[in-house]
Structures are given as structure tokens and as C-alpha cells.
Amino acid sequence: MMSAREALSIGSKKLNKKGIIDSLFESKLLIKDILQVSDEDLISSSEIILSETQYERFNSFIDRRKNKEPIAYILNRREFWKDSFYVNKSTLIPRPDTEIVVEMVLSLIPDKDKKMNFVDLGTGSGCLIISILNEYKYSEGIGIDVSKEAIKVAKKNSNNVSKNQKLDFKLADFSSFETKEFDVVVSNPPYVNKNEIYKMQFDVTKHEPYEAIFADEEGLICYKKIIQNLNKNRKYGQKVLFEIGLGQVDPVSNMLKNNDFKIIDIKDDFSGIPRCIAAEKI
Numbered sequence: 001m002m003s004a005r006e007a008l009s010i011g012s013k014k015l016n017k018k019g020i021i022d023s024l025f026e027s028k029l030l031i032k033d034i035l036q037v038s039d040e041d042l043i044s045s046s047e048i049i050l051s052e053t054q055y056e057r058f059n060s061f062i063d064r065r066k067n068k069e070p071i072a073y074i075l076n077r078r079e080f081w082k083d084s085f086y087v088n089k090s091t092l093i094p095r096p097d098t099e100i101v102v103e104m105v106l107s108l109i110p111d112k113d114k115k116m117n118f119v120d121l122g123t124g125s126g127c128l129i130i131s132i133l134n135e136y137k138y139s140e141g142i143g144i145d146v147s148k149e150a151i152k153v154a155k156k157n158s159n160n161v162s163k164n165q166k167l168d169f170k171l172a173d174f175s176s177f178e179t180k181e182f183d184v185v186v187s188n189p190p191y192v193n194k195n196e197i198y199k200m201q202f203d204v205t206k207h208e209p210y211e212a213i214f215a216d217e218e219g220l221i222c223y224k225k226i227i228q229n230l231n232k233n234r235k236y237g238q239k240v241l242f243e244i245g246l247g248q249v250d251p252v253s254n255m256l257k258n259n260d261f262k263i264i265d266i267k268d269d270f271s272g273i274p275r276c277i278a279a280e281k282i
């Protein structure tokens with residue numbers, strides 16, 4: 001038996017030795033999850049005693065984190081937009097950058113009572129389409145992914161946090177999925193240039209699904225496939241919103257323009273990098 005304070009000190013030293021800078025903060029996240037206590041409760045941590053099982057669990061969490069496994073996978077959750085989403089190793093961990101896509105949809109379509117049909121191409125955990133449909137209660141939508149495991153996660157999230165009953169998830173490929181019926185297409189496809197893997201953090205390259213992150217042709221192949229497919233299934237006035245990576249705003253804009261889309265908005269992330277692009281079919 002050990003106090004939470006002692007356990008935190010041991011855990012944070014172990015993480016620190018492995019070069020984890022926010023070692024105390026991260027140890028607190030892990031212990032709070034095990035004890036199911038708030039920050040406030042933890043301030044009086046000298047009085048909180050961990051049972052043997054709780055301490056073993058804490059130790060196993062610390063060991064996983066020492067191995068650079070992201071906290072989101074250890075705790076099986078990550079906050080995105082207004083909800084907490086279940087995640088596991090078959091899905092990308094939702095990123096704050098992707099919330100810009102939600103913000104952009106809201107700024108382009110301010111009428112939340114509008115009835116629309118959305119599709120999310122490469123839905124992963126489902127965080128994007130679930131968050132959007134939670135804002136537009138009269139709309140409907142579908143999230144597709146080529147990963148069976150990701151679809152399971154998205155369905156679980158839909159059951160847990162979706163307020164919209166008209167949402168479905170399907171195993172499908174965005175290169176050939178029929179998109180004509182949709183008013184709005186959103187997508188955060190894999191877009192990191194495969195040659196840049198060495199620049200990425202070990203946490204990401206070792207633990208997150210490679211197929212969800214990396215793409216051929218300098219990271220642009222998925223945009224190319226999606227845009228060509230949208231053009232085949234053309235629907236005038238259809239809006240498409242992509243999350244994009246560093247240096248991709250020009251090539252993706254050009255692909256859109258060359259396929260009869262006009263660019264209607266571009267939004268930067270907090271570092272000033274264009275992160276989301278919106279276009280409309282003309």
C-alpha cells in the first residue's frame with residue numbers, strides 16, 4: 001500500500017529518466033484515471049492510499065508510457081471538440097488541428113437547423129463526423145474507412161457520444177465511394193509524406209497506425225484519389241473541406257481547381273500554417 005503522493009513521485013521520476021518532460025503532469029493524468037479523482041482531490045494526495053491492485057495498474061501505465069505509448073492509448077480516450085472519444089491503436093488519436101474543420105463547417109453553414117447530408121472520408125475514431133452532426137441536429141451523415149477496426153471504434157463512439165440518430169458508419173474506400181448524394185464532404189486523410197517519417201516523434205511512428213498517417217506522392221495521393229472520385233460523382237454546389245499538411249495548400253488548391261471546384265475558404269492553425277481548405281463544386 002502506498003500514498004498517491006509517493007506513487008506520483010516514483011512514477012514521475014521514472015518518466016523523467018526516459019526524457020518525458022511533463023513527467024509529473026502525465027503521472028497525475030494516469031493516477032487520476034485509476035483513482036477516478038479530480039485535480040482538487042489529488043492536492044490532498046498524502047491522504048489518498050492506493051490499493052495493491054491500483055498501484056500495480058499505475059506501474060503498468062508508467063511502463064507503457066516509458067515505452068513512449070501515447071497517454072490517449074493508455075487511457076483509451078481523447079477529448080475532441082465537445083466530447084471525449086474512445087480510442088485504441090487502430091485509430092489515429094484525434095488532434096486539435098482537426099477541430100478547425102469543425103469550426104470551418106460552422107462558419108460556412110451558420111444555420112444549425114439546416115437539413116444536410118454529410119460524409120466523412122477516412123473517419124477513424126469518428127470524431128469529426130460525430131462532432132459535426134452533434135451541431136446540426138436535423139442533418140444526417142455517414143463516416144467511411146478502409147479499416148474494419150476503426151469502424152468498430154467509430155460505432156462505439158457513436159453509441160457513446162452521438163446525439164444524432166441519423167449517423168452511420170461503413171467499411172469503404174474513398175477512391176470509389178459514391179458521393180453524389182452528399183451536400184458536404186469532410187476529410188482528414190493520411191497526408192504525411194512517407195519520406196518524412198524520420199522527422200516524426202517516436203510516440204507517433206511506433207504507436208499510431210501507419211496507414212492513417214502516411215501517404216505516397218509527397219503525402220498528396222489521397223487528396224488526388226478523393227478529388228478524382230468527387231469529380232466522377234459530380235454534384236453542383238457540393239462543399240468539400242480537407243485538413244491539409246504543411247506545404248500542401250497550393251498543390252491541393254490546384255487539384256481542386258483543376259477538377260472544377262472553387263476555393264471558398266482557407267484557415268490557418270495556431271502556428272500560422274494553412275490547415276483547412278474548403279471548396280465548392282461549380
Ligand SMILES: C[S@@+](CC[C@H](N)C(=O)[O-])C[C@H]1O[C@@H](n2cnc3c(N)ncnc32)[C@H](O)[C@@H]1O
Pocket residue numbers: 091092093094095098121122123124125126127128144145146147150172173174175188189190191211212213
Ligand atoms: C488521418 S486519419 C483521420 C481519422 C479521423 N478522421 C481524425 O480526423 O482523427 C485517416 C483515416 O483514413 C483512413 N483511410 C486511409 N486510406 C483510406 C481509403 N483508401 N479509404 C477510406 N479510408 C482510408 C485510415 O484508416 C484512417 O482512419
